[in-house]
Amino acid sequence: MNLNGATALVTGTSRGLGRSLALELVRRGATVYATARQPDDVDVPGSTVLRLDITDKRSVAEAAAVATDVDLLVNNAALTAIANLVDGDLDVIRKLMDSHFFGTLAMVRAFAPVLARNGGGAILNVLSSTAWTSVHGNSALAAAKSAEWGLTNGVRVELAPQGTHVAAFLPTLVGSDTLTDALRSAGLVLPDDVMTDPAELAALALDGLEADELEIVDPLGAEAKASLSGPPRALDLASLARS
Numbered sequence: 001m002n003l004n005g006a007t008a009l010v011t012g013t014s015r016g017l018g019r020s021l022a023l024e025l026v027r028r029g030a031t032v033y034a035t036a037r038q039p040d041d042v043d044v045p046g047s048t049v050l051r052l053d054i055t056d057k058r059s060v061a062e063a064a065a066v067a068t069d070v071d072l073l074v075n076n077a078a079l080t081a082i083a084n085l086v087d088g089d090l091d092v093i094r095k096l097m098d099s100h101f102f103g104t105l106a107m108v109r110a111f112a113p114v115l116a117r118n119g120g121g122a123i124l125n126v127l128s129s130t131a132w133t134s135v136h137g138n139s140a141l142a143a144a145k146s147a148e149w150g151l152t153n154g155v156r157v158e159l160a161p162q163g164t165h166v167a168a169f170l171p172t173l174v175g176s177d178t179l180t181d182a183l184r185s186a187g188l189v190l191p192d193d194v195m196t197d198p199a200e201l202a203a204l205a206l207d208g209l210e211a212d213e214l215e216i217v218d219p220l221g222a223e224a225k226a227s228l229s230g231p232p233r234a235l236d237l238a239s240l241a242r243s
């Protein structure tokens with residue numbers, strides 16, 4: 001896909017990876033709808049800002065009615081919350097699924113006809129390599145990402161006939177404030193060099209998209225994917241903290 005001249009809608013651009021993806025798309029010559037629950041929080045020069053909550057049906061429908069020229073949908077927005085599956089707060093676990101799985105699905109369902117009308121285009125879903133490894137301390141978020149991976153694979157098959165390329169980006173440790181805060185609340189401080197700058201990851205994701213890759217990974221993501229052929233394993237955050 002050539003991003004120069006594309007029209008992209010990015011979810012969750014108020015901060016973190018979503019903001020970096022929107023900035024990088026503008027830099028590569030795309031027309032960008034930078035969306036957020038609170039439009040005033042968006043600082044992406046050169047973009048059109050739209051209000052969008054991916055877990056609100058009406059908000060999703062309104063965005064699809066306005067952004068009718070989109071040929072790239074970037075599903076980045078998602079809740080980061082800490083919960084294990086066995087003894088975590090069930091309401092938090094449901095909210096994670098509501099955001100990562102059902103929110104992303106709502107966006108795909110609303111924008112599939114828009115993409116079809118605009119020649120097929122592409123969808124980029126931001127997942128996580130924990131979709132393939134899980135992580136003790138936050139297995140609920142990992143499970144939500146696994147569900148979103150299954151969603152991505154299914155949607156790819158279903159939208160192939162209309163010519164929509166469906167890609168997944170699976171980073172591991174995005175150096176956003178959200179990650180740092182989440183780790184701190186779990187009593188972990190990771191060395192800076194195991195976290196990757198969101199701007200660097202945005203460039204990696206968009207390079208992969210421009211190369212028509214289906215799954216775009218960072219080095220830990222590549223290890224996680226390779227490990228799928230062996231026994232299931234978990235990402236050991238504590239060992240990263242020690243290394």
Ligand SMILES: NC(=O)c1ccc[n+]([C@@H]2O[C@H](COP(=O)([O-])OP(=O)(O)OC[C@H]3O[C@@H](n4cnc5c(N)ncnc54)[C@H](OP(=O)(O)O)[C@@H]3O)[C@@H](O)[C@H]2O)c1
Nearest residue numbers: 012014016017037053054077078128172173174176178179
């Ligand atoms: N951080 C990591 O280490 C890491 C690792 C792998 C994958 N990821 C994935 O990468 C993506 C971005 O992560 P990040 O660390 O950049 O997150 P972040 O800094 O917490 O940013 C999340 C963005 O999503 C928005 N958002 C949350 N719920 C939303 C909703 N219902 N509707 C619309 N927008 C919503 C937030 O908006 P508000 O300002 O309104 O809250 C914010 O703009 C997520 O899908 C995350 O799961 C992150």
